[in-house]
Amino acid sequence: MARWTGEWLPGAREASGVDDGQNQRWRGERLGLPESGPGSIAAGGRRLVGLLIDLALASLLTSLFIQPQFADAAVMESYNLWSVVVWAVITMVPVSFFGFTPGMAVVGIRVARLDGGSMVGLWRAVVRGALTFVILPAALRNVDGRSLLDRATGTAVLRLR
Numbered sequence: 001m002a003r004w005t006g007e008w009l010p011g012a013r014e015a016s017g018v019d020d021g022q023n024q025r026w027r028g029e030r031l032g033l034p035e036s037g038p039g040s041i042a043a044g045g046r047r048l049v050g051l052l053i054d055l056a057l058a059s060l061l062t063s064l065f066i067q068p069q070f071a072d073a074a075v076m077e078s079y080n081l082w083s084v085v086v087w088a089v090i091t092m093v094p095v096s097f098f099g100f101t102p103g104m105a106v107v108g109i110r111v112a113r114l115d116g117g118s119m120v121g122l123w124r125a126v127v128r129g130a131l132t133f134v135i136l137p138a139a140l141r142n143v144d145g146r147s148l149l150d151r152a153t154g155t156a157v158l159r160l161r
Helices: 012-016 044-063 073-098 102-107 122-134 148-153
Strands: 109-113 155-159
Touching: 044 073, 044 102, 044 109, 073 102, 073 122, 102 109, 109 122, 122 148, 148 155
Parallel strands: none
Antiparallel strands: 109 155
């Protein structure tokens, strides 16, 4: 159990005998990633801005087909449901094939597999999307700057520029 909780519960790492990252000089060093520039671990701010851009894009695309009517709860329920579906599509499909969403492309980050694979793949993209929707797994990070969804899928979010 310490293997799973050791990254955010104090004392659990020491009890498990796992390196706690104290000797690590920068995020991603243990993964063989550079300290800064292209290929380094993306900061949380870029990830958040990319997500917000994707959410806004999903809302705008949904507005092309369903006009939001704030006074009508039934229309807004449908609008919100379709916005989530559009967000899932613009998140999961591009990530599985290209490694980034439209929002990620704007802020200059991408998802990369740590095993060296060229494509993230559909199952990883679906798991990442589902865990991002829950929010908490995307917000909890370890010393390498990787979230729970990154660790669950064997990926990392890296800077492009």
